[in-house]
Structures are given as C-alpha cells and as structure tokens.
Amino acid sequence: MAINNDVGKAPAANGNGKWNVPTGRRTDEWSEALVLVGESQDRSAFTRFFRHFAPLIKAFALSGSSLSASHADELVQEVMLKVWQKAGGYNPEKAAASTWVYTIARNCRTDMFRRLQKFDTPLASDDFELESEEEESFVVLHTRRGAERVRELMGDLPPDQAQILAKVYMEGKSHSEAAAELDLPLGTVKSRVRLAIQKLQGLMEA
Amino acid sequence: MAHHHPPMDLHLEYAAGALPVAQSACVAAHLSYCQRCRQLVDRLEDVGGAHLERLDPQPVGESVLESVMARLDDPEPLRYAPNEASDTQLPGLLDRLINGDYADLVWKRVTQSLSISYLKTGDPSHEFALYRIAEGGRIPEHTHGGSEMTLVLRGGFADESGEYHPGDFLVREGWDKHTPVALEGEECICLAVLDAPLRFTRLRHRWLNPLLKLRAG
Numbered sequence: 517m518a519i520n521n522d523v524g525k526a527p528a529a530n531g532n533g534k535w536n537v538p539t540g541r542r543t544d545e546w547s548e549a550l551v552l553v554g555e556s557q558d559r560s561a562f563t564r565f566f567r568h569f570a571p572l573i574k575a576f577a578l579s580g581s582s583l584s585a586s587h588a589d590e591l592v593q594e595v596m597l598k599v600w601q602k603a604g605g606y607n608p609e610k611a612a613a614s615t616w617v618y619t620i621a622r623n624c625r626t627d628m629f630r631r632l633q634k635f636d637t638p639l640a641s642d643d644f645e646l647e648s649e650e651e652e653s654f655v656v657l658h659t660r661r662g663a664e665r666v667r668e669l670m671g672d673l674p675p676d677q678a679q680i681l682a683k684v685y686m687e688g689k690s691h692s693e694a695a696a697e698l699d700l701p702l703g704t705v706k707s708r709v710r711l712a713i714q715k716l717q718g719l720m721e722a
Numbered sequence: 723m724a725h726h727h728p729p730m731d732l733h734l735e736y737a738a739g740a741l742p743v744a745q746s747a748c749v750a751a752h753l754s755y756c757q758r759c760r761q762l763v764d765r766l767e768d769v770g771g772a773h774l775e776r777l778d779p780q781p782v783g784e785s786v787l788e789s790v791m792a793r794l795d796d797p798e799p800l801r802y803a804p805n806e807a808s809d810t811q812l813p814g815l816l817d818r819l820i821n822g823d824y825a826d827l828v829w830k831r832v833t834q835s836l837s838i839s840y841l842k843t844g845d846p847s848h849e850f851a852l853y854r855i856a857e858g859g860r861i862p863e864h865t866h867g868g869s870e871m872t873l874v875l876r877g878g879f880a881d882e883s884g885e886y887h888p889g890d891f892l893v894r895e896g897w898d899k900h901t902p903v904a905l906e907g908e909e910c911i912c913l914a915v916l917d918a919p920l921r922f923t924r925l926r927h928r929w930l931n932p933l934l935k936l937r938a939g
Contacts, residue, residue, distance in 0.1 A: 559791070563787070563791075566787055566790065567787075570786065570787070571779030571780050572775065572777050572779055573774075574779075574780040575777035575778055575779055575780045578780060579777065589782070592782055592790075593786060593790050597790055597793055597796075600794055601798050610764075611764070611767075611771075612768065612771055614771035614772070614774055615764075615767050615770065615771030616771070617771070618770040618774045619767055621774070622738070622739040622770065623739070626739050630743075630844075635846075636844045637743055637844030637845070638818075638819065638843070638844065639747065639818075639819070641739075643814070643815050644746065644747070644750040666765055666769055667768070667772050670769065670772045681769065682773055684735065684738045684740055685738045685769060686774075686777065688738060689740055690735060690740045690741070691731065691740075693740075706731070709734065710730075710731065713730045713731065713734060716766070716769070717730060
C-alpha cells in the first residue's frame with residue numbers, strides 16, 4: 517500500500533481546473549472517522565465528517581443547477597442521515613470514504629429527481645446495491661491499489677475529456693444530454709468518453 | 723460465470739447514475755452475476771468519488787447540521803427484506819419486481835414457443851419484460867426499432883453470433899437482425915429492456931407486430 521506522507525499539501529478543491537492528488541493520509545482521516553461513526557456512533561467524528569463532506573454534497577446537488585438551494589440542503593440532510601445509518605456497513609478496505617459518500621449522494625439525488633418529477637417507480641436506488649459479500653483478499657488488495665491509480669489518472673486526463681466526465685458524473689447526464697449541453701456532436705462526446713475509458717481500462721487491467 | 727458483459731460506456735453511465743431506471747436495473751442484475759464487472763463499477767465509482775472531492779465546497783448553514791443531529795436517533799427506515807420463500811435464485815432486485823415465482827406472473831403468449839411478461843419499473847420510455855422461450859423454441863427473425871438489452875436468467879439461447887447462458891448480457895441495436903433459439907433441455911427466460919418494439923421481419927409473422935407495441939412504465 518502506498519502511503520503518502522505529504523500531509524501539508526492544500527486540499528484538493530481549488531476550482532482552478534487542476535487536480536491535486538489527495539494524499540493517502542488525508543483519505544485515511546475520513547475513513548477513520550467513518551469507522552468511528554459505524555462502530556461507536558461517535559457524534560463528534562460524525563460532526564467532523566459532516567463539516568468536510570456536507571459542503572461537497574451541496575456542491576454536487578447544485579452542479580447542473582437542476583435543484584434549488586432548499587432542495588440542495590434537503591439532499592445534504594438525507595445523505596448525511598444515511599451516512600450515519602449505514603456507516604456500520606462501511607469497509608475501509610473496500611472503498612475510499614469519498615467513493616462511499618459519492619454512491620450515497622448519487623442514489624439520494626436520483627431518488628429526489630424522481631420524487632420531484634412525480635415519477636412512480638417501485639424501485640428505490642438503494643435496491644440496486646448488492647448485498648455485501650465477502651470478497652477474496654486478493655480482490656480487496658486489487659481494489660485499494662485500483663482506487664489510488666484512478667485518482668492519479670484523473671490528474672492526467674486532457675481538459676476536454678475531464679470536462680465530459682465531470683458532466684456525466686457530477687450532473688448525472690447521459691452522453692446525449694451532455695452532447696446537447698456542450699453543443700458538441702454525440703460522436704465527439706462518445707469518443708472523448710471512450711478515450712478516457714481506455715486510460716481507465718488500461719489502468720484497471722494493469 | 724458470465725462471458726458476455728455490458729460495454730464500458732454503459733457501466734460508466736451506470737456508475738454515474740445517468741441511466742434510466744429500467745436499463746439501470748438490467749445492468750445491476752448482471753452485476754449480481756459477475757464479479758469482474760462489479761470490480762469495474764467499483765473503479766468507475768472511484769472516479770465519482772474523486773470528482774466529489776474536487777468540487778468547490780458550497781456553504782451549508784449550521785441549521786442543516788443541527789437538524790441532522792436532531793434526527794440521528796430517529797428509527798431507521800424499513801428496508802425490503804429478501805424473499806426467503808422464493809426459489810427463483812434471482813438477483814434481489816428482480817426478485818422484488820417479480821414478487822414470487824415465474825409461474826405466478828401474467829404471461830402473454832405471442833407464438834407457440836414465446837411468452838412475454840411485462841414488469842413495472844415506472845420507466846416512461848423503456849419496456850422491461852421477461853421473455854420465456856420453450857426449450858429448443860425459436861423467436862421469429864426480428865429487428866429492433868431502437869436498442870435492446872438482454873440478460874439471460876435461466877436456460878440459454880443461441881443466435882447468429884453466439885451462445886448465451888445465465889448472467890450473460892447483450893446489447894443489440896436497431897439494425898441487427900437475429901433469430902434466437904432456446905437451447906435444448908430447459909426453457910429459457912431472459913430479461914429484455916427495450917426502447918422501441920420488436921419487429922418480426924418474415925411475412926408470416928408480421929401480423930403479430932401490433933401485439934408487440936412498446937409497453938413502457
């Protein structure tokens with residue numbers, strides 16, 4: 517496991533288009549907080565976690581600007597409450613804290629969109645999560661290394677590919693919606709995504 | 723073990739929460755069969771986590787923290803419990819939509835060897851249905867007006883390009899013309915997600931096409 521001791525570095529969210537690769541230590545801080553919440557319902561660890569992630573979840577809710585500020589606050593509440601309830605199932609060996617929070621935020625946002633559109637479905641996004649099963653230990657090892665490499669790769673993507681990935685991930689846009697909004701042909705969007713994916717794939721198979 | 727998998731761009735849209743609910747459910751059902759794809763999706767979710775870390779934080783009022791803290795002791799919402807009595811051995815998500823056994827569903831007979839049962843996902847633009855083909859039975863040659871995802875749940879079938887078994891996932895586009903035949907020995911049940919109806923191409927089956935009108939919802 518690679519340990520990055522460069523803890524003095526500024527946090528990643530600087531908005532200038534550059535990726536500061538988060539340090540291993542910094543990630544560990546948040547997975548440790550999550551474990552404390554899960555194991556001992558530690559409210560002060562939860563509060564620290566909230567102060568760090570709530571503003572990011574709000575930014576996530578507002579990206580694509582389809583939710584109002586009050587819905588964004590409501591989403592923050594729903595996500596953070598789920599974080600509290602589900603922390604017992606968090607396994608720091610299997611996922612970075614930010615990835616774990618991202619999947620909860622993504623699911624809550626999907627459900628909120630559907631509620632706001634009075635979309636009647638018998639399925640909630642949580643139903644899509646697989647029952648956690650024991651993975652072989654080599655899989656877990658692979659998982660940790662893979663997660664670190666994904667972060668490094670994100671820093672190396674050309675801006676036009678990074679822009680599309682951000683649109684798809686942060687705004688939940690399909691390739692065709694992203695194409696319409698960026699005023700690009702669908703083929704261009706697909707080929708940029710494909711190039712980014714090829715890099716990811718090379719990395720995943722390495 | 724599955725040998726046919728969703729393409730990467732579908733996995734990426736799945737991980738990004740950008741797929742319509744019916745397609746998303748079909749990809750999720752494949753994941754329950756396929757560890758390889760689960761790992762891929764885990765990596766693609768890391769891409770989402772990395773993006774989240776990088777957003778410009780937006781101020782959140784203290785009142786939001788206070789109201790969350792006040793709700794921490796609320797009872798947790800009830801979660802759906804897996805159907806213990808079910809013997810379908812299906813991914814939990816499908817088990818829930820089917821809610822019982824295949825035999826309890828309403829099956830509409832289309833040809834002698836093909837019946838279809840429509841399941842409700844609420845997706846306004848995709849039909850989500852089970853296709854049941856008698857062993858050795860054939861689905862008449864057809865094309866699709868749009869895209870079709872297929873996941874084999876029981877038995878298997880073969881078509882012009884290969885043989886498919888439980889867990890195998892296929893995507894077909896409108897122009898593909900194919901004639902699936904169920905393997906011998908067991909009936910075949912597949913999940914199919916369509917955004918446009920099937921169209922039988924042979925003259926003697928075309929009269930059936932109006933029966934296949936898309937049933938989204």
